Amino acid sequence: MFAQLIRPLCRIWLRRPGLLILLTLLASIPAGLQVRKIRLDTDLSRLLPTSSRAVLSGRELEKVVGGDGGYFSVIFEGSDRAALDRAVDRMAQAAAALPNVQSVESRSPVEFIRHYRYLLVPSRTLAEVSRLVDRLEAEVNPLLVDLEAEGPGGEEKPKPDSSDLESKIERYLDLPERSVSPDGRLMGLIIRPQKGITSLGATRQLFRRMTQLAEEAAGAQGVTAWVSGSNRNKVDIYDQIRQDLNRSGTLAGLGILLVLMVAYRSVRILPVVLLPIGLGLLWSYALVPVLVGDLNTITSFLLMVLFGTGVEFAVHLVMRFQAELGERGLEDALFETFRSTGRSIVTSGLATTFGMAVLIFSRFRGFSEFGIIAATAIVAIFGSMFVALPPLLVLGARFKLVQPRAEGSGRLALVPPPWVTAGVFAVAVLAAGVALLRLGFDYDFTRLQPEIPAAEAAKSRHRAVYPGFTVPGAFYVARDLPALDAALEVLDKRRQELGEGGILGTASSVRDFAPSPGEFRERVRLLGELRERLSAAWTRKVKDEKKRRWIRDLADFEPPPAAPTVDELPPEIRGRFVARDGSGEWLIALDVIGRSRDGRTAMAFTREVYGLPMPAGVRGPTGDKPVLAEILWLVTEEGPWLVGLALLGIVLLVFLDRKSLVQTVWVLVPLLAGLVLSLGLLALIGGKLNFFNIVVLPNLIGNAVDNGVHYVRRWLEMGRDIAAVQGELAEALSASALTTIMGYAGLLAAHHAGLRSIGALAVLGLGCCWFTGVVLMPGLLAILGGRSSRRT
Amino acid sequence: MSRGFLMLSLLSLLGRPLAAGPLVEALKARQSKLDAILARHPGELPPAEKDKLGRILTETLDFREMGKAALGAEWDRRSDAERTHYLKAFEDLLRASLLRKPDIYRVNDVQYGPEKLEAGAGRVLTTVRSKDATTEVEYEFLGSAGQWRIVDYKLDGVSTVRNYRSQFAKILAKSGWAGLLDRLRKRASEIAAET
Numbered sequence: 001m002f003a004q005l006i007r008p009l010c011r012i013w014l015r016r017p018g019l020l021i022l023l024t025l026l027a028s029i030p031a032g033l034q035v036r037k038i039r040l041d042t043d044l045s046r047l048l049p050t051s052s053r054a055v056l057s058g059r060e061l062e063k064v065v066g067g068d069g070g071y072f073s074v075i076f077e078g079s080d081r082a083a084l085d086r087a088v089d090r091m092a093q094a095a096a097a098l099p100n101v102q103s104v105e106s107r108s109p110v111e112f113i114r115h116y117r118y119l120l121v122p123s124r125t126l127a128e129v130s131r132l133v134d135r136l137e138a139e140v141n142p143l144l145v146d147l148e149a150e151g152p153g154g155e156e157k158p159k160p161d162s163s164d165l166e167s168k169i170e171r172y173l174d175l176p177e178r179s180v181s182p183d184g185r186l187m188g189l190i191i192r193p194q195k196g197i198t199s200l201g202a203t204r205q206l207f208r209r210m211t212q213l214a215e216e217a218a219g220a221q222g223v224t225a226w227v228s229g230s231n232r233n234k235v236d237i238y239d240q241i242r243q244d245l246n247r248s249g250t251l252a253g254l255g256i257l258l259v260l261m262v263a264y265r266s267v268r269i270l271p272v273v274l275l276p277i278g279l280g281l282l283w284s285y286a287l288v289p290v291l292v293g294d295l296n297t298i299t300s301f302l303l304m305v306l307f308g309t310g311v312e313f314a315v316h317l318v319m320r321f322q323a324e325l326g327e328r329g330l331e332d333a334l335f336e337t338f339r340s341t342g343r344s345i346v347t348s349g350l351a352t353t354f355g356m357a358v359l360i361f362s363r364f365r366g367f368s369e370f371g372i373i374a375a376t377a378i379v380a381i382f383g384s385m386f387v388a389l390p391p392l393l394v395l396g397a398r399f400k401l402v403q404p405r406a407e408g409s410g411r412l413a414l415v416p417p418p419w420v421t422a423g424v425f426a427v428a429v430l431a432a433g434v435a436l437l438r439l440g441f442d443y444d445f446t447r448l449q450p451e452i453p454a455a456e457a458a459k460s461r462h463r464a465v466y467p468g469f470t471v472p473g474a475f476y477v478a479r480d481l482p483a484l485d486a487a488l489e490v491l492d493k494r495r496q497e498l499g500e501g502g503i504l505g506t507a508s509s510v511r512d513f514a515p516s517p518g519e520f521r522e523r524v525r526l527l528g529e530l531r532e533r534l535s536a537a538w539t540r541k542v543k544d545e546k547k548r549r550w551i552r553d554l555a556d557f558e559p560p561p562a563a564p565t566v567d568e569l570p571p572e573i574r575g576r577f578v579a580r581d582g583s584g585e586w587l588i589a590l591d592v593i594g595r596s597r598d599g600r601t602a603m604a605f606t607r608e609v610y611g612l613p614m615p616a617g618v619r620g621p622t623g624d625k626p627v628l629a630e631i632l633w634l635v636t637e638e639g640p641w642l643v644g645l646a647l648l649g650i651v652l653l654v655f656l657d658r659k660s661l662v663q664t665v666w667v668l669v670p671l672l673a674g675l676v677l678s679l680g681l682l683a684l685i686g687g688k689l690n691f692f693n694i695v696v697l698p699n700l701i702g703n704a705v706d707n708g709v710h711y712v713r714r715w716l717e718m719g720r721d722i723a724a725v726q727g728e729l730a731e732a733l734s735a736s737a738l739t740t741i742m743g744y745a746g747l748l749a750a751h752h753a754g755l756r757s758i759g760a761l762a763v764l765g766l767g768c769c770w771f772t773g774v775v776l777m778p779g780l781l782a783i784l785g786g787r788s789s790r791r792t
Numbered sequence: 793m794s795r796g797f798l799m800l801s802l803l804s805l806l807g808r809p810l811a812a813g814p815l816v817e818a819l820k821a822r823q824s825k826l827d828a829i830l831a832r833h834p835g836e837l838p839p840a841e842k843d844k845l846g847r848i849l850t851e852t853l854d855f856r857e858m859g860k861a862a863l864g865a866e867w868d869r870r871s872d873a874e875r876t877h878y879l880k881a882f883e884d885l886l887r888a889s890l891l892r893k894p895d896i897y898r899v900n901d902v903q904y905g906p907e908k909l910e911a912g913a914g915r916v917l918t919t920v921r922s923k924d925a926t927t928e929v930e931y932e933f934l935g936s937a938g939q940w941r942i943v944d945y946k947l948d949g950v951s952t953v954r955n956y957r958s959q960f961a962k963i964l965a966k967s968g969w970a971g972l973l974d975r976l977r978k979r980a981s982e983i984a985a986e987t
Contacts (some may be wrong), residue, residue, distance in 0.1 A: 127962075134958045137950040142896050144952060145889045145983060147959050147975050349857025499966045537928055 003339045009390070010335045017391030017398075022544040024388050028279055030288035038285065042238040042396045045627045047366035049632070054626040055608065060779040061622045063194075063243035063581040065475045070230040072207065072215045073469075075461045075736040076460015078223030084187040087225070090176065090217040095191045097470055100206050100438070102580045108188035109570035110175045116564060117172040118557050119523055122493065122506075126526040128165050129554075133533050136551075140541040153747040164468075169550045175385055181464040188465040193231065196582050201561045205428040229463035230471045232455065237752070240450040244750035245300055248759070252304035252746030256311060262397060263315065263735035266403065272396040276388040276529075277310040282383030291372050298366035298695055299373055305762070306374060308743020309352060309703055310381035312601075312736035313345050316710065317385060318402065321393050325404035330397050333404075335391060342386075342611050344713050346704040349382040351650045357644040358693070360492040363515025364634040367642065394628055422473045425774065431680025440677055441613055441636060443599030445628060448754035473505070473592035473605050474621035476614065477585050481566070483617030484509060484586045490584055491590065494612055503605045505591030509575040514571050520563040531555050592625060602628040635691040646698035652707050658712070667708035667783075670777045673703055675768030692754035700765040703740055707773030709734055715781055730774050737770035812909040815914045815933055815940055818906065822848060837894050842987070845897070849890045854941035857884040857934055861943065862956040866964060874969070881976035888983040898922065909987045912936060 002080035013020065030532065048055050074095070076087040092106035121129075131148075138146040179188045193206055211227050219407035259275055281303065288295065295302075320341040356378060359371025380551075396402035442448070462469075478484035491507045498504060515523060534555040542548050566574065579585040590609065594601040606629030609621045632763065650671075655664045678700075682688075689697075710733065714725045747759025793987045811937040826847045829841055838844065846873060870878065905917035914933035932944040942951040963972045 130958060134955055134962075137955050141947045141950045141952075141955075142893050143889055143945070144950065144955055145892075145948060147884060147963060149979075181919050189839055496965065533949075538948035538950045541925070541948060749979055 005055055006335055006338045006342060006541070007131050009386070010331055010338070012392055013390035014331055015333065015680040017394040020391040021388065021395070021762060024279060028282055031282045031575075034286035035282060038290045039294040040238070040242065040296075040300055041160060042234070042241055042297050042300075043296070044631065046294070046296045047298065047364060047628050048627065049363045049365060052472075052630050054606075054622070054630045056624040057620060058627070061475065061477055061619060064477050064583065065587060065622060066578045069133055070193070070203075070471055072193070072210055072229040072231050073188050073462045073466060074210065075186050075228060075458070075465055076218055077186050077212075077221045077226065077461065078221070079185060080221075080223070081184060081187075083221040083223050084180075085178070087221040087223050088187050091214055091225075092189050094213045094217065095189070096212060098206065098209060100193050100202055100295070102192045102194045103572075103574070104189060104191050105179075105572050107177050107572065108175065108179070109572050110177050112564070112570050112573075113172070114175055115514075116560060117175075118169075118554060119515075119520075119526055119559050121168070121523070122512055122515075123519055123522040123526055124495075125165070125168060126523060126530065129169060130526065130530060130533075133530060136542060136547070137533070137538060140538050141150065148547070166547070166550065171545065173377065173549055173553055179465050183464075186461050186465050188462065190229070190466070190469075192575070192580070202234050203231050204238070207232055216618060221735035226458040228393055228455070228458035232458070235450050235454045240302055240452055240751055241755070244450070244747075244752050244755055246746075248284065248301060248613045248750050248755070249304050251749050252743050255497060255745055256308060258717035259735055259738040259742055260311070260315070263731065263738075264318075266401075267316065268401045269396065271404075271498075272389075272401055273311065273314045275392060276314055276384040276564065276678075277307060277381055279388050280310055280384035281306060281377055283384070284377035284380035286375060287376055288648060291376065292365075292369040295373075296369060297754070298368060298526050298692060299370050301750075301758065302370060302373055302377075303748050304741045305699075305740075306377040306381070308740040309378065309653070311743075312703075312706060313349060313381060313385045314389060316341050316345055316732055317389060317400065317447045318328070318393065319735070321397075322402060322405045324730065325397060325402070326773070330394065333397075334393060337393075338386075338390065340713070340717065341656045341710075345385065347653065347713075348709045349378060351709065352702040353378040353382070355646045355698050355700075355705075356647045358642055358649060358698050361645070362634070362638050362642055362723040363633065364638060366631070367635075367669065367695055370699075375700070387518075409542030416775050416779045418779060418783050421776055421783060424776045424779070425673065428677045428680075428776070429774065430605075431572045431678075431684075432676035433575030433680070434683050435676055438683040440683075440688045442690040443603075444597065444634060445599055445602075446597040448692060448752075448757065449691055450750075450752040452464070455649050460601040465606045470591075472514035472589035472623060473602075473625040474590045474609055474623035476588040476590065476618055476620035477579060478588060479617035480510075480585065481516075483615060484511060484588065484614035487588055487618040488613060490612060491588070492609070498608075502591050502606050503601065505593045508577070508589045508591070510566055510569065510574065510586055513564065513573050514566040515563050517563075523563075524559055527557070527559055529555075531557065558690065580736075585662065588620075590621065591614040591624075593784045599628060599632045602626075603632055615664060620687055627639065631691055634760045635694060639689070643697045643701070646701045653707065654709065657709070663712055663716075666777075666781065667705065667712050669780060670707045670711070671701065671704045673776055674772040675700065675765065677772065678761070679767040682761060687757075687760065687764075690754065690757055690759075693757040696758055696762045696765060700762065700769065703766065704735070704769035704773070707769060707777065711773065711781070713779050721782075722778050725781075726774075726778045733773055734770065737766055737773070741770075794987060813909065813910075813914075814938070815907045815916045815931070816904045818852060818940060819902075819916060819918065819931065823851060823899075823902055827899075830894070830898050842891060842894060845894055846887055846891050849897075850883075850887055852940075852942050853886065854934060854943050855886065857941070857943040858886070858953055859883070861953045862960055864957050864961065866960070866969075870969070877973060878976075881973055881980065884980040884984070885976050888980045888987065891987050892983055896922070914940060 006664055007401065045055050047060050050056075074088075074091050076084050076091075078084055078087075088106050092104045095101055096104045118126075135146050135148065138144040159242050179190075180605050181187065191210065193203065207227065211225075216228055239644055257270065260270055261267055264273070266431060284306075285303070292299070317337055319335055321337040324336045327333075328336060339492035353375050356371050356374035359367040360375065362368045362371070476487055488509060488511060495502055495504045495507075512517065534551050539548070539551050539555070542551060577587050577589075579587060592605045593606075602625045606621075606626045609626070614620070639679035651664065651668065654667045655661070658667065669679065675697075686734075710729055713727065714729055715722065718724050719729075741763050744759050746761065747755050749758045750759065826845065826941070829845055829848075833841055853984050856879060858878045863878065864880065867875065881951070886935060899920050899922045901921040903919040903921075905919070908915045912934060915924075915930065916933075917928060917930045919948075920929055928945040928946075928948050931942050932946075932947075933940045934943045944951055946952070963975055
């Protein structure tokens, strides 16, 4: 059936090969124009389904909150304090005039804060201060026991860390008008844009403009400027991914060319091999804007991978064509190539496509779009192998670009002895055990971030000026003050229910500075108690001078009779908590307790906030933690199913092709052994799966099954002569595996740790599958049921 | 009823200070017992002597009243059995804490302020001078003639009962009733093991 189809095609390919190529190229011009529309979107929420809660909330509130509530910080560095002051003032003035800027915080409203100081401390914090006073009393009173101290050791017992709490109180002692580093060499200001990272274009523009303004302000005062902040990080990530893609793409391309040149020992043959792949990729990428819109972080690197994968088809076909050409005329060689190897690549192409297409069923768009693009590309490249490659082979043979070569002339025609095979098999079994026991999932997002040295220098200065300044885990938006109070009550109640081990951190809002009447009374009551306790004689025995300062200041503080109203708040404070879209709604910024970049923290926090019933008039939560959490939920939930489905589908495909259970098992042996070997090795070297590299697994399954498909087919066709098969295939399989590896290997040079982890797992996995394909497979076939005319 | 007791009762009703009354006498008697033990052992106290010291220090304390006050409103919410368990743990903690540093009872001089008696309650402010520091210790008593028991002691203004009330409230909020009892027992046994 397949052969009957190939014969007439051969006649067409042979008759007008030049015309066919010309027509194909002309037909590809619209695709080239369409490809120019492809954009990259590095927003992580782009990886989630559009119906996910994090995405819906993010869209609804992006203009109110400003994306993820991000900011820029501009830090000036120099030894002249007056020059730093002038630079900050000039920058503040210039930044405030920019159209996309919501607020600029360059001076602290010192008089206001000094006047109200401890009344601006929320009652929950004052209660913590009361607990701190309990401990201080216990420290100076030998008859009191601090019940919170842990373990034996008397006075040496570790005390609960109160430095954060104390720094919250101490900041009212020497209120600086400026944000300055402890050594006084750095001075900063915070700029909050109207739009957040959801409008990356606007954010990049703003970043460039601010960098320019900061450098002008710094230059005029003879100081240095640094631009940092969460929004700069997003811009950096985007730029870094683009740079990584260029670098990785170049390296991958060069690597693939090198492998092809070595495999064919010819440069002239390269256009014949590469043009069909290029055309296939062009056709498929022309569909990207229609099928998925923009590329995302995970699909961004796919081009090189598909290039590497697509080369496999051409490698097998061209090598087989060369072998046939050595024995037959052009037409018969072409026919035999596409009848036999053509059928193999149909099976392996379908398997690879299936491995990729399985991802389409994922709700995680990082996977599903990967699947859509990859499956489309494999089909397109596969199509190109039957449209563009045959006429190119004909032209190549006629113009001596493609030279014939003798069957079995491969230099890798070694069949391993049985003990090597048995050894590899044992190692694979052992690796499976290691993988099962030790392989874990990496939830730590800090290990998946790009490393950007230039940004790190700015970040370290930012941290020196604004220690502990972070983007909150989530935001809520309250319609009015009563709704705000009701929401704060819900959060406070839940925080109390969760106790100290809870995940909910501070909920910052305008109420911190303009408390409700009830909260004001509670603050006054707690302050009264604290003042009385801190006025007692024991405080004279506190040895730490820093503690004695805040104790004296708090004891002497006479609270004003009334709290400030929201209208009395200075704009620097009010601006932080009011909606950025001018609607007059109020923001609640909710912090996370725990390692904020750890995915498990993000999941626990999101589970908690998603379960909180908020009162009417309150929207949210939105922020980066829910996005991270939903990504991890989807990936960890769907990952095993996708891998299982890919395996199952490929087993079925192979069975349909082979129509024999035994042969199906033979085909799958190198794949399964390679897979467990690579996972075991990954676990042994301390590697983990993560939400970036897990996408490699179904992909790997689709790619690596090729080895078995080709091997078993030729083994049967060549009368089970394993040495002859090894002579023909070992080099082709090695070349095709190496080209795919090269496609991924470029990612090893990426600065983005997530992308790098994809490259690492893929290179390891493909390497292992190649090893089991050319070492385990021939050995097993030799042991299980073959003959070897040429064992070496 | 003796004439002296009548006089004392009248004065206590008026709430006027007394120069040296039963509370001061009780404190002085306790201090001389402590001094006698500590004088016999200038170095570390043998365990038996430490026990004696503990008995002297605690025989004047009203653990029930102190424990009740330290628990605040939670006391009323607890059953008799729960109160008994709690009081035992509280007493163990207090006893252990009083014996944690026996050397603090080696004092050079104690000055006793005037007694203040009012409706079954009394208060004495003392100034304790030791080698290292001078500390104001204020005792609060409850009871009547011959039956005065200490219900709180404040060192330099730090009330033992109030501090524990504050700590207990936070532990109750965080870990509940069982958590509080666990904490009391754990800390009492830790301190007892240290001493």
